[in-house]
Amino acid sequence: MSARVVIIGGGLSGVATAVNLADTAASPLAITLVDPAEEVGKGVAYGTQDPDHRLNGPSPVHFLTLDDHEHFTRWHSESGACSDDPGSVVGSAVYPRRRDFGRYVASRFAEAARSNRSRSELVHVRDRAVSVNVEAERAVVRLADGTDLVADVVVVATSNGPPAVLAELKSVAHAHAFIADPWADGALAGLPESGRVLIVGTGLTMADVAVTLQRDRHGLALSAISRRGLLPRSRPTKARGIDVIDALTTNPPAFVQRHPDTQSVRQILRLVREEIRASAAAGREWQGAFDDLRDAAHVVWPKLSPVEQARFVRLLATWYEVHRFRFPPPTERIISAAIDSGALTVDAARIVEAEMYGDQIDVRLRRRATSEVVLERFDAVINCTGPERKPTSDGNPFLNRLVEDGVLVPHPLGLGVKIDALARAVDRTGNPQDRLRIVGPLARGRFGECMGVLHIVARLTDALPSMLATTGSSQHHAG
Numbered sequence: 001m002s003a004r005v006v007i008i009g010g011g012l013s014g015v016a017t018a019v020n021l022a023d024t025a026a027s028p029l030a031i032t033l034v035d036p037a038e039e040v041g042k043g044v045a046y047g048t049q050d051p052d053h054r055l056n057g058p059s060p061v062h063f064l065t066l067d068d069h070e071h072f073t074r075w076h077s078e079s080g081a082c083s084d085d086p087g088s089v090v091g092s093a094v095y096p097r098r099r100d101f102g103r104y105v106a107s108r109f110a111e112a113a114r115s116n117r118s119r120s121e122l123v124h125v126r127d128r129a130v131s132v133n134v135e136a137e138r139a140v141v142r143l144a145d146g147t148d149l150v151a152d153v154v155v156v157a158t159s160n161g162p163p164a165v166l167a168e169l170k171s172v173a174h175a176h177a178f179i180a181d182p183w184a185d186g187a188l189a190g191l192p193e194s195g196r197v198l199i200v201g202t203g204l205t206m207a208d209v210a211v212t213l214q215r216d217r218h219g220l221a222l223s224a225i226s227r228r229g230l231l232p233r234s235r236p237t238k239a240r241g242i243d244v245i246d247a248l249t250t251n252p253p254a255f256v257q258r259h260p261d262t263q264s265v266r267q268i269l270r271l272v273r274e275e276i277r278a279s280a281a282a283g284r285e286w287q288g289a290f291d292d293l294r295d296a297a298h299v300v301w302p303k304l305s306p307v308e309q310a311r312f313v314r315l316l317a318t319w320y321e322v323h324r325f326r327f328p329p330p331t332e333r334i335i336s337a338a339i340d341s342g343a344l345t346v347d348a349a350r351i352v353e354a355e356m357y358g359d360q361i362d363v364r365l366r367r368r369a370t371s372e373v374v375l376e377r378f379d380a381v382i383n384c385t386g387p388e389r390k391p392t393s394d395g396n397p398f399l400n401r402l403v404e405d406g407v408l409v410p411h412p413l414g415l416g417v418k419i420d421a422l423a424r425a426v427d428r429t430g431n432p433q434d435r436l437r438i439v440g441p442l443a444r445g446r447f448g449e450c451m452g453v454l455h456i457v458a459r460l461t462d463a464l465p466s467m468l469a470t471t472g473s474s475q476h477h478a479g
Contacts, residue, residue: 002030002121003471006141006149008129008398009157010035011043013440015109016064016457017155022116023065024464026474029120032149033109034129034141040109043159044183044387046102051085052211054328055101056204056232058093061244062101062453064108066461069245069454072096075104087330092239095328118473125149131401132156132436134427139435152471156408156425157439160387161396166200168351172361172381179382182209188382194219195379198363202226202346204325205384210344211334222344223378225365229348230322235329236287248458253296262300265312268293290323294449298459301448302421306412313413325451354381390414391442407436411445419446423463434470437463 005021007014010033018031033040055062059076063069073094076082081100088094113122128144132154141149162181165173172178179187182205191197197213199206202224213220247254262268275289293300301309312320327335338344348368355362361381366373391399391410402408406428409418417438419425423446424432439460444450447459468474 002028003153003473004030004149004151005032005153005155005467005471006139006151007031007033007155007157008035008132008141009033009043009159009440010037010040010124011157011159011440012041012045012064012105012453013157013159013456013460014155015041015105016460017157017439018122019064019108019112019116020457020460020464021467022112022118022120022122025118025120025468025471028118029471029473031120031122032125032151033122034125034127034143034149036126036128038126039106040124041105041107042099042102044162045159046098046105048183048208049099050208050212051097051099052215052331052334053098053208054088054095054331055098056326056328056331057095057235057452059096062096063457064105066245066249066457072101072104075107076100079104090329093235093329095330129398131398131405132407133405134407134433134436151435153435153437153467155437155439155467156402156442158396158399158442160441161391162388163201163205163383163385164388164390165383166351166385169200169354169381169383172354172356175356175361177359177361177378177380179380182382182384188212188216191217191220192379193217196221196223196377198361198376198378198381199224199384200226200351200381201384201386202229202231203321203384203386204232204327205386207232207327207331207335209382209384210338211331214334214338214343222338223376224344224346224384225349225351227348227350227368228318229346229368230318231335231346232325232327232332233323234332235326236285238285240288240291244454247291247295248454253292253299255292255296256299263303263305263308265304265308265316268300269316287326294324295455297449298447298455302446310413313415324449387441391417407433413445415445416442416450417445419443421446421462422466423459424466434466437467439463 007017014033018033059073060069062072076096088096129141130144131142133140139151139154165180197220206224210222259271272293276286279289349365352364352366352373361378364373364375408425409428411418419438420432423437425436425438426432440456441451449455
């Protein structure tokens with residue numbers, strides 16, 4: 001009988017896990033992907049159908065397997081997606097629509113289900129997982145319909161949860177004028193044609209919402225706020241000229257080769273600033289020096305003490321993320337034009353309190369620059385704080401159940417759950433579990449960087465030999 005793998009979550013992380021296991025196993029596996037969606041591969045990130053919602057990186061950094069990082073780029077061209085979307089081409093780079101990448105991921109799963117190197121069986125079960133019981137010789141996944149799926153390995157590959165609602169906004173969270181999750185189906189459909197809208201958050205989620213409203217609701221005046229008022233930074237104007245796979249797989253990474261003994265956030269910040277200044281002196285853009293750190297995060301982050309990791313989250317995480325998660329150029333052009341025209345304002349402020357005023361929402365804001373509290377009235381408030389990363393805070397009953405059962409332990413800094421270097425979930429007794437693995441954003445607390453496609457796939461690839469060994473299958477080596 002084939003070894004059994006159950007993957008919970010049908011977005012990018014889940015499909016990448018299924019495709020890589022089927023491609024690298026030396027013997028057939030029975031792979032079951034559990035997700036209630038009609039079609040796998042899209043999840044929250046790639047389920048949007050808005051034609052102006054784009055990948056924030058160029059096509060070659062979006063892939064499912066390390067052995068062919070240009071596969072999506074070819075698919076985008078050969079499928080006609082590129083010719084149907086001339087706005088995706090920016091110089092020599094292509095920034096596809098997110099929905100097209102979702103279609104691509106779905107097609108990769110379908111192709112692997114039809115035929116794969118290990119002759120594994122891939123099946124999509126449309127249901128929700130409600131619990132996982134990990135035993136010495138097996139794991140059992142209970143589905144919402146009462147079915148039990150027995151597995152040799154279970155992989156939890158769920159995506160980030162919907163945005164968290166700030167405590168100061170909970171008093172208006174029930175209101176029609178408050179949009180808690182802009183990614184929910186039809187979330188923006190009920191907005192008025194004119195009026196004032198407050199967008200809480202100034203990152204890429206805000207940018208997507210603002211782009212949509214600029215196109216579909218010209219009469220709305222948009223105000224975006226966050227504590228620091230920081231916008232995503234720009235993409236480099238030209239490619240670095242290095243191989244993306246080499247950057248991901250070089251061991252130790254280039255940044256660690258140059259700086260092998262980094263032990264504090266202050267030291268890392270100083271080194272990155274020095275490298276950015278050196279890059280500028282040599283006529284190079286800052287993004288290259290920053291990306292060297294990003295690509296070394298899985299080595300640098302675990303070496304930091306818990307105190308230093310907490311210092312980073314408290315003081316630098318916001319700054320890191322605006323440099324890490326950059327505007328796709330077509331989106332940046334729209335946002336810049338909206339700011340220049342006054343249709344969108346971006347401010348550093350925090351919400352003190354909010355209350356209903358008829359059908360509108362009164363919000364008291366404390367502006368960072370002056371500390372004064374001002375009262376402003378809005379026709380709608382949209383929550384764009386970004387995905388919730390604490391597994392027990394987003395209302396996900398499956399993850400909450402696993403935490404309650406002691407199968408998963410939340411990361412102390414709210415960065416997913418505790419795992420080891422082989423992606424094994426650590427239980428409440430501190431033991432890593434061979435039969436329960438974590439892939440995707442929930443692994444960020446271990447690796448420091450596990451949000452973008454390329455790093456999710458890289459860390460998955462690192463864990464594949466151990467996963468396959470637990471199933472009793474070795475890893476196939478090409479050639």
